[in-house]
Amino acid sequence: MTTENKILTSELKDQATKIMAQYDQPRSAVLPILHLVQNTYGCITCEAETEIAALLQMPIVDMKEIVTFYTLFRSRPCAKVEFNVCRTLSCMLRGGEEIIDHLKEKLGIQPGEQTSDGKFGLHLVECLGACETAPTAQINESYVGGLTKEKIDQIISGKTK
Ligand code: FES
Structure with missing residues (x-):
């Protein structure tokens, strides 16, 4: 069964796929893809974490560890x-x-x-x-x-x- 992505639109997915092509392992592209999504939406929501983890074939727990480790990633939009x-x-x-x-x-x-x-x-x-x-x-x-x-x-x- 396939589910439709709400965060990774086809355009974003294309960009993410190009980034992934630069690395040997899909998960090595995690930081630039997180930046891509945050630059697009202003933050990394739980939904975004789930979709990116699925794209990179990595466990969601690993994704959450990365997002919470780096203070530059935000779970809500920035204040002014x-x-x-x-x-x-x-x-x-x-x-x-x-x-x-x-x-x-x-x-x-x-x-x-x-x-x-x-x-x-x-x-x-x-x-x-x-x-x-x-x-x-x-x-x-x-x-x-x-x-x-x-x-x-x-x-x-x-x-x-
Ligand atoms: S301790 Fe280095 S900037 Fe605050």
Whole structure:
């Protein structure tokens, strides 16, 4: 019995097949295909995981491990402004905890959540490789270091205008 794919449309499946042709094993194409799907839909849903796993002939549990291991894959669409705050040692020693608490209070959300209007999302991530500017966050595509509560307030008010 064949089931119709809802995520992997024929066009996406064609693109995925071309990617798979570049590798010896189908499952080796998992990361570029996950990027392809996330770039198309903004996230990787459970349905997408199932369809991609079937295409790559890999167990769904392996697919879930990959999607949850890499913080750049999301199970829901991105907020307009995503705060990815570093929670690793250098940032924690330089006030990262306060920055995280301030963001939680200011936005009224916990890490892994987004505001009900979809404007802001908060995530805790491992070292961003910018320890010299700790505490640091990746805010959408930009790295912002030397974070203070005041700087966070300015960023939030600038993004809500
Ligand atoms: S520890 Fe935060 S950027 Fe490295």
